[in-house]
Amino acid sequence: MNNNSLIFLSGFMGAGKSTLGKQLATELGYFFIDLDSYIENKNNKSIVEIFQEIGEPEFRKLETTVLEDCINGHIKTVIALGGGTPCFNNNIDLILKSGLMIYLQLDAKELYNRLEKAQFTRPLIEGKQKQELENYIADLLKNREPFYNQAQLIVNAKETTVAELKETVSKMV
Numbered sequence: 001m002n003n004n005s006l007i008f009l010s011g012f013m014g015a016g017k018s019t020l021g022k023q024l025a026t027e028l029g030y031f032f033i034d035l036d037s038y039i040e041n042k043n044n045k046s047i048v049e050i051f052q053e054i055g056e057p058e059f060r061k062l063e064t065t066v067l068e069d070c071i072n073g074h075i076k077t078v079i080a081l082g083g084g085t086p087c088f089n090n091n092i093d094l095i096l097k098s099g100l101m102i103y104l105q106l107d108a109k110e111l112y113n114r115l116e117k118a119q120f121t122r123p124l125i126e127g128k129q130k131q132e133l134e135n136y137i138a139d140l141l142k143n144r145e146p147f148y149n150q151a152q153l154i155v156n157a158k159e160t161t162v163a164e165l166k167e168t169v170s171k172m173v
């Protein structure tokens with residue numbers, strides 16, 4: 001880990017990366033970046049529009065470029081990653097060597113409960129019916145866990161508080 005004090009919040013869609021990330025940044029007196037918002041602002045388009053226009057493989061290239069920009073241009077920053085960011089283009093290696101990666105862990109059932117109500121801004125799950133969505137989440141989580149589990153810190157996203165997270169993180173950065 002280098003000493004630029006970068007903290008990456010990772011986890012599945014719906015894990016609370018942006019919400020908790022923002023709160024953690026405030027607690028630590030750090031800057032905050034939401035990678036999805038950064039991509040949207042840079043391209044003047046929503047993530048849904050970007051997926052529609054260029055498709056997922058090109059989105060992943062864009063995501064990697066923006067991740068590199070964020071890492072190179074910032075210190076003392078909490079970066080909320082997209083759910084897929086650590087799982088493509090060897091981004092995981094860059095993340096792990098650039099700062100502290102935290103995995104906000106939730107099980108598939110809890111993720112389903114959260115995502116059922118929040119499908120429409122997320123192109124990967126938009127329009128999926130109940131059973132299909134449940135299966136999709138379970139399968140994708142299984143595929144992604146080997147990446148998420150490489151995080152230096154794994155916390156239960158349902159139980160952890162910002163105060164606890166700040167306490168733990170302060171000792172690690």
Ligand code: S3P
Nearest residue numbers: 012013014036082083084122123
């Ligand atoms: C994605 C998660 C989204 C966004 C894009 C792809 C994924 O971010 O980057 O829709 O592959 O899991 P959130 O995790 O913030 O929803």
